[in-house]
Amino acid sequence: xxxxxxxxxxxxxxxxxxxxxxxxxxxxxxxxxKDVDVQIEDKTVTAFIGPSGCGKSTFLRCIxxxxxxIDICRVEGDILLDGEDIYDKRVDPVQLRAKVGxxxxxxxxxxxxxxxxxxxxxxxxxxAKNKAELDEIVEKSLRRGAIWNEVKDRLHAPGTGxxxxxxxxxxxxxxxxxxxxxxxxDEPCSALDPIATGQVEELIDELRENFSVVIVTxxxxxxxxxxxxxxxxxxxNLVEYGETSQIFxxxxxxxxxxxxTGRIG
Amino acid sequence: xxxxxxxxxxxxxxEAIQARxxxxxxxxxxxxLEAAQSLEDRDEERAETVRAGxxxxxxxxxxxxxxxxxxxxxRSPTAIDLRxxxxxxxxxxxxxxxxxxxxNMAKRTGVLIQMSPIEGSHAALRRMAREVQLMLxxxxxxxxxRDAALAADVIQRxxxxxxxxxxxxREFLTFMxxxxxxxxxxxxxxxxxxxxxxxxxxxxxxxxxxxxLVSGVKPDENRPKGDKTSVDPSIxxxxxxxxxxxxx
Numbered sequence: 001x002x003x004x005x006x007x008x009x010x011x012x013x014x015x016x017x018x019x020x021x022x023x024x025x026x027x028x029x030x031x032x033x034k035d036v037d038v039q040i041e042d043k044t045v046t047a048f049i050g051p052s053g054c055g056k057s058t059f060l061r062c063i064x065x066x067x068x069x070i071d072i073c074r075v076e077g078d079i080l081l082d083g084e085d086i087y088d089k090r091v092d093p094v095q096l097r098a099k100v101g102x103x104x105x106x107x108x109x110x111x112x113x114x115x116x117x118x119x120x121x122x123x124x125x126x127x128a129k130n131k132a133e134l135d136e137i138v139e140k141s142l143r144r145g146a147i148w149n150e151v152k153d154r155l156h157a158p159g160t161g162x163x164x165x166x167x168x169x170x171x172x173x174x175x176x177x178x179x180x181x182x183x184x185x186d187e188p189c190s191a192l193d194p195i196a197t198g199q200v201e202e203l204i205d206e207l208r209e210n211f212s213v214v215i216v217t218x219x220x221x222x223x224x225x226x227x228x229x230x231x232x233x234x235x236x237n238l239v240e241y242g243e244t245s246q247i248f249x250x251x252x253x254x255x256x257x258x259x260x261t262g263r264i265g
Numbered sequence: 266x267x268x269x270x271x272x273x274x275x276x277x278x279x280e281a282i283q284a285r286x287x288x289x290x291x292x293x294x295x296x297x298l299e300a301a302q303s304l305e306d307r308d309e310e311r312a313e314t315v316r317a318g319x320x321x322x323x324x325x326x327x328x329x330x331x332x333x334x335x336x337x338x339x340r341s342p343t344a345i346d347l348r349x350x351x352x353x354x355x356x357x358x359x360x361x362x363x364x365x366x367x368x369n370m371a372k373r374t375g376v377l378i379q380m381s382p383i384e385g386s387h388a389a390l391r392r393m394a395r396e397v398q399l400m401l402x403x404x405x406x407x408x409x410x411r412d413a414a415l416a417a418d419v420i421q422r423x424x425x426x427x428x429x430x431x432x433x434x435r436e437f438l439t440f441m442x443x444x445x446x447x448x449x450x451x452x453x454x455x456x457x458x459x460x461x462x463x464x465x466x467x468x469x470x471x472x473x474x475x476x477x478l479v480s481g482v483k484p485d486e487n488r489p490k491g492d493k494t495s496v497d498p499s500i501x502x503x504x505x506x507x508x509x510x511x512x513x
Contacts, residue, residue: 221341248343250481260343262275263268 014041017182017212018063023077025058025067032058034236036077040229045204045213047223047244050233051259056216059233060184063214064100065093081182098125101175105187107167109159109174114151117159117170118142121178137177145173146203165196172203176211183207185215189222201226220260224248232256275340282332282353283409286360289325290405292318293360294398296367297464301394304374304457305387312378315371322364329357348481352474356408359467359474363401366460366467370394373453380450383440386433390454393429393461397468400426404471408478416475419468420484426465427493433458434494 018040025033033055040046048056058067065086067073079086086096098121109117118138121127128134138155142148147169151162159170168188175183185204189197204226207213217223223230224244231241232255240247240256251257270276296315303311333354336342342350400419407415437451437458476484 220343224343249347251344257344258268261346262271 014044016040017042017082018214019078019080019083020059020062021078021080023059023062023075023079025055025062025076026074027070028072032236033062036238038231038238038241040212040214042212043208043210044229045208045215045227046229046231047227048214048216048231048233049218049220049223049259050239052218054233055236056231056233057186059238060186060214060216063182063184064097064102066097066102068093098178099180100182100184101178101180102184102186103168103172103175103188105190107164107171107191109162109167109170111158111160113156114142114159114162114170115155117174118177121174125178127178141173141177142170144176144203144207145169146199146206147173163196165192165199168192168196168200169203172200172207176207180211182212182214185213187216187218190218197222220248232259234259272340275346278332278336278340279346279349282329282336283349285325285329285332286353286356287405287409289322289329289357289360290401292322292325293364293367294401294405296322296364296371297394297398297401300367300370300374301391303371304377305391307378307382309375309378312371312374316368316375319364319368323361326357326361329353345478348478352408352478355474356471359471363464363467366464370457370460373457377450377453383437383447383450383454386436386454389429389433389436390457390461393426393433393458396422396426396429397461397464400465400468401471404468404475407472407475411475411479413476413479416472416479417484419472423465423469426462430458430462431493 016039018038020036020038020040023033023036024031036055036059048060050056061067062075062079063081063086067075075087081096081100085091086100110120112120115138118141119128119134122134122137128137139148139152142151147166150166151157151170159167162170168191172183172185172188188204189200192200201222204213204215208228215223215226227244229241230244230247232239232247232251232253234255240251240253242252247256248260251260257263296318299311300315302308303315333350336350340346400422403415404419406412407419434455437455440447441451473484476482
């Protein structure tokens with residue numbers, strides 16, 4: 001008798017994509033993130049949940065240095081992407097953001113054509129040698145964004161003319177066009193109806209094949225539906241981090257329990 | 266979890282479901298005791314009350330299942346709330362089965378009253394039923410108090426029920442070997458003992474749900490199994506196949 005290959009453990013043992021160690025974030029005198037240690041896995045959807053003002057978006061924005069744009073914001077501690085410190089002086093934030101894409105709460109297409117919305121990133125990062133290659137990237141990205149069939153006949157129409165759900169998928173397609181390794185999503189569905197939300201969630205699940213996805217959401221049900229790992233933030237602390245199914249059936253920390261069951265905590 | 270939900274209607278729904286489980290538990294406890302007592306007193310009317318009362322127990326189970334389905338659909342319970350709903354549904358199922366066994370005992374009582382009594386058997390069955398009822402009471406108390414230690418104790422006590430069953434099994438066998446005219450009555454009495462033994466298993470299952478509710482993990486499957494009649498031929502050399510339907 002031969003043992004069958006142990007694929008189970010191989011799947012479970014994901015590589016670590018992002019490591020945060022003792023991360024502190026201050027806005028002026030306000031200590032917004034306190035001592036956060038977390039390891040985010042590759043090819044996994046990780047959800048950040050927590051009440052408003054708990055620091056989940058702030059922490060998300062640390063991962064591609066979006067907080068650099070806020071003058072009074074100060075980040076301490078280490079955030080490593082594939083083992084390299086992203087706050088190292090030699091790291092160019094623009095290059096970093098090509099690797100770590102972001103999708104925001106409100107769809108924000110550029111006031112340009114659908115085609116140019118997608119082509120913008122690949123152009124400035126020099127990812128295409130000629131028009132044919134660029135066309136290919138645009139099509140591939142729109143397909144990954146699960147919106148190709150809806151827009152393929154009007155690529156030169158303005159992106160702002162699409163419906164809200166289509167705009168959001170366009171923004172996701174734009175974010176994946178630069179071939180990022182990590183995709184950060186800050187409440188990507190909060191402005192969408194349930195059908196568009198379902199489409200974006202389906203898309204997130206497909207994106208997991210190629211990317212590490214980190215999503216901030218206020219919808220606990222959404223976190224439960226799309227993520228494999230969940231992190232609960234409260235008052236700037238990372239209270240609990242674990243398998244999504246464990247967090248939602250048997251959380252270890254009473255604060256997590258209070259929050260996810262909708263009790264006053 | 267002492268804290269209240271932000272949506273107070275959620276708390277009211279959960280409390281209403283748990284109140285129904287307690288009501289159902291009360292009816293089932295009474296049915297067990299009454300069924301055994303009606304045999305001892307040879308009281309056909311009392312046995313008939315137990316038989317008729319099973320309908321109310323079944324209806325409560327239906328209502329609890331509907332309440333739980335509604336709560337899952339409307340409130341998407343998570344964590345402790347989810348475990349409450351899941352455990353309530355299972356406990357309702359266990360209680361319904363226990364109610365059926367009590368009803369079956371009452372049916373056999375109706376037949377046994379027509380025959381001459383087997384000496385000592387009725388009191389022994391009543392003691393066994395009393396033990397099962399006490400276990401059920403403790404299991405339900407453990408549920409209300411979220412007391413995993415008491416639930417664990419209930420699980421251990423199932424061994425006593427199994428031993429009582431073994432003893433009765435041997436005794437009835439002896440009566441039947443002594444005089445074949447005892448066979449009909451002893452067969453009915455044996456099924457009543459077996460009913461009690463199965464009730465004990467359902468009570469154990471309720472206690473396991475309490476442990477799951479409190480801790481979030483199922484207890485280990487190392488609970489005592491004291492019913493040896495189906496595996497040990499030395500207990501019943503001539504009737505080793507007497508009990509083949511259920512293994513615990």
